[in-house]
Amino acid sequence: MKTATLETSKVKNESGSLLRINNVSKIYDGSITALSDVNLDIPEGEFMSFVGPSGCGKSTIFKIIAGLSDPTSGSIEMVSPTKTETMMDRNEVGFVFQHATLLPWKSVLDNVGLPLELKGVSKKERQEKGMEVLEMVGLKGYEKALPRQLSGGMQMRVSIARSLIAKPKLLLMDEPFGALDEMTRQNLHYELLKIWEKTGMTVLFITHNVFESVFLSTKIAVMSARPGRITNVFEVPPYDRDDSFRSTPEFSQLVGEISKGLQH
Numbered sequence: 001m002k003t004a005t006l007e008t009s010k011v012k013n014e015s016g017s018l019l020r021i022n023n024v025s026k027i028y029d030g031s032i033t034a035l036s037d038v039n040l041d042i043p044e045g046e047f048m049s050f051v052g053p054s055g056c057g058k059s060t061i062f063k064i065i066a067g068l069s070d071p072t073s074g075s076i077e078m079v080s081p082t083k084t085e086t087m088m089d090r091n092e093v094g095f096v097f098q099h100a101t102l103l104p105w106k107s108v109l110d111n112v113g114l115p116l117e118l119k120g121v122s123k124k125e126r127q128e129k130g131m132e133v134l135e136m137v138g139l140k141g142y143e144k145a146l147p148r149q150l151s152g153g154m155q156m157r158v159s160i161a162r163s164l165i166a167k168p169k170l171l172l173m174d175e176p177f178g179a180l181d182e183m184t185r186q187n188l189h190y191e192l193l194k195i196w197e198k199t200g201m202t203v204l205f206i207t208h209n210v211f212e213s214v215f216l217s218t219k220i221a222v223m224s225a226r227p228g229r230i231t232n233v234f235e236v237p238p239y240d241r242d243d244s245f246r247s248t249p250e251f252s253q254l255v256g257e258i259s260k261g262l263q264h
Ligand SMILES: Nc1ncnc2c1ncn2[C@@H]1O[C@H](COP(=O)(O)OP(=O)(O)OP(=O)(O)O)[C@@H](O)[C@H]1O
Pocket: 028, 029, 032, 033, 034, 052, 053, 054, 055, 056, 057, 058, 059, 060, 061, 226
């Protein structure tokens, strides 16, 4: 198995908050309370996972952060040195979903360039930037392939590359590896951590897999069953993320504590 030693402490927590979630509640259809008074401060450069029972509102938080849904009450603020504004105003949020959602008739390179195509960026620039991000996800040489010619893991790499092309400051990943086999998933963990380290972006990551959350994250937000609230935020010390990390007592202890936290 591949090993990547990452000094994850290098990129975290250097410049204060990037995002503030202030008393956010969400009620769907006037009666389904998905979120209740969620408060969270997310420092810049953090890799934060969200774990919680099915239906506790994890995806709802992401949709609100991305500006795809409005909170019923409360607010989301992006904190910049000069002013407070919403993320979507600055076009700095990338989104990766559980399924790669690629356009089957477009080549890998054209799929990756889509966010820039929608913004009217020239083909030449799209292709140059597309090649850069394909290299980052280890897919150089596959730019002319069609999605159906790729494995599930490779399709997910394309989806990640597409989310990176506009150089987001914040990347929202909603169970991106949930449909992949364990080996592919572990390889992508290393790739993702390398990208996170290289770009210094803030990553928010939804998963049902506590092991995955401890391996990847610097912080883990545990949520209660609906109506969703943040019940605890665990800090993962900056261990080197290599294969041996998964078999350390510290890793097992954190997995145990978070799993216990999920039962309350
Ligand atoms: N558009 C909607 N209209 C009505 N109810 C909704 C809508 N979207 C989500 N819900 C409800 O809000 C609650 C939270 O949903 P959400 O998808 O955010 O949870 P989740 O934690 O991401 O779930 P899972 O882990 O199963 O993906 C659920 O009870 C869901 O049924």
